[in-house]
Amino acid sequence: MYAHPDAPLPKVGWVRRTFSKGDLAGVFIQIALVLIVVGGGWYVVSVTTANLNARGITTGFAFLSRPAGFDVAFSLLPFTSASPLWMAVFVGITNTLFLALAGMLFGTLLAFAVVSFRLSKSPLASGLAAGYIGLFRNTPILLHLLFWYFAVFAALPSVRNGLVLDEAAFLNNRGLFVPWPELAWSGWIAACLFAVIPMIASRRLRKQNPTSNFARIDLSLLLGLALFATVIALAATRWDLPVRAGLGIRGGAQSIPELMAVVLAMCTYASAFIAELLRGAIQGVDRGQTEAGQALGLRGSAISRLVIFPQAIRVIIPPLTNQYVNMIKQTAIVSAIAFPDVMLIIGKTVLTQTGQAIESLTIVTSVYLIISLLAAGLMHLYAYKLEAAGHRR
Amino acid sequence: MRYGVLAAVLGTLVSWSYGAQAQETLAAVKARGELLCGVGENFPGFFSPDSTGKYTGFDIDFCHAVAAAVLGDAGKVKFLPATPSARFPQLQSGQVDILSREVTDTFSRDTSLGLDFPIILFYDGHALMVPKSLGVKSAKDLDGANVCTQTGLSTEVIVADYFKSNGMTYKPVVFDARDQALAAFESGRCDVFSSDRSTLFAYRSSLANPDNFVVLDDTISKSLNGPTVRHGDNNWGDIVRWTGYVLIGAEEFGVTSKNVDEMKADANAPAEVRRMLGVEGDFGKMLGLPNDWGYQIIKSVGNYGEIYDRNLGSGAKVSIPREKTLNALWKNGGAMIAPSFQ
Structure with a gap:
């Protein structure tokens, strides 16, 4: 953009104007302002600490080294009631991250399926997808969560007469148990x-023959998954089978109903939003691009994979970042259905067991802040890389 | 509720940073002309609002008793809901003068949270509720159980300790909200619902089919519950403690809301009763209260036994047996005993 010589000078902020003039008084005002802000903050913190001490209320994060005393239903890290409280913080963080990642991954995959229906030429498929998107976009997620939990998973048969597959896998209202x-x-x-070999191979192949079927990312992912499973099956020394013990089932890998309900609710809910983002981005790519692809003799699927999608993805990154960050924050609602995420473990259980309200909520706040900022940062990095790649060509 | 906690914490921060020392709770209550009493949301028998929004219950009556002692009018109380997670910040920050909502006294609460527990008014303990169809007779048969609890109480730690010390495994299912915890338990998500025995009786009565569920006889913990005040205001703590002792002492001496006028006029009544009712001596003044504080308490809410029967007796909505428990008077083998009015 070039400014017209007669155009009025752009309006600049008060701060910049003051400094550009070299106004000494302005500099002093700035220094005074900073001092007031810092001093005010210091005053609030010191008076609060002094008053807390005067009232015999212990402050600080030393309580995190105390033993937790409670158990957690679902944990990716080893955790017992004898573990220290800081370990519970990490259990909460990994559980929240696990939820967010599962929601993002499955939500995005589902969104691709939904958008392919939505953009299909069949009015039935397109109408169904439109209905799906409309339903999820216009209802609160808490409703979906409670629906999956209380109407679907709570309605599964009881643990004593649930579904049993070959005495090795169980599905009932205690969850899914697999070897x-x-x-x-x-x-x-x-x-x-072994799992990454097909992906590396397909990247190589893509450079030589972009339209080959083996260059497709979905096929290489599937192949990688199959290789992963084969290696595990071959290398396993023993399979830990779930067995009935007492009133419940012991051993194996358990997926509690809370986890399944929240992952289903989050990925179906998010898929509707992501599908709309995808549709907007895909339809935003100029029609001429498709025609150019056809002129080169590419097939329909190759056009969308090689021509449309790489252009759409650049448009979609900023709104998708927003969506992902929203999903991370949304995971906090799972405390409504007893899934132990960082909000439930720290913001509720630890807070009420220790009474350290300010400290606990500070931890929860920092965790969400750091995860969300990291996610946004990574997405920006990805967008920057795409941008750079785009310029180079 | 999440915002409730945040609001409470913010309020706490603001009041702490202002340095508003609430040492003089009594002066503040007198100046305000109203007692601010933190209670729970709904716990039939102990604190629950009726259809008009008026609170009734065991813990509600205690706040009325304190208001009668301090202000001479049992009606001058404002009840404020205090959720399990927000209750301590609310008290610490001075948003309420007293918590009367079955708070359990524990070492860490007493020593590190700036709280004091002047008197124990209800002895309770954690128990386990199971569906009758489970066919379980004792808590020792619960190996491998899924246990539903509500966060915000000591339940999670008590259940963990119990199962661990008995060499049993279990899975905790911890809910934030009571309604969802009960709904999940009713739907069969858990084998066991654990809370204080009194709570379980109250909850059981609210289930669709109370007869399908049973509270096991085992008591897996002790809970000593009573009103909670801020640490450091000793005079206010004394007032709350002796309000409780007046209730208990009055029951022991047979002083009731019906005969309190006669007892007061009776020159032959025991000296302790005369001192308690403010006819003899100036015990009220020693607390910084009107001399007839004891009379006002009994006149307006009755003695401990009357309060118990009204809210938790056999005729009440939630009935918790009192005989042979620690809540009986010491003369009947319980733990309810008051020091002498000397």
């Missing part, structure tokens, strides 16, 4: 390495 392989760490690492 779990026991293998050395090296086995897991080998499986992960």
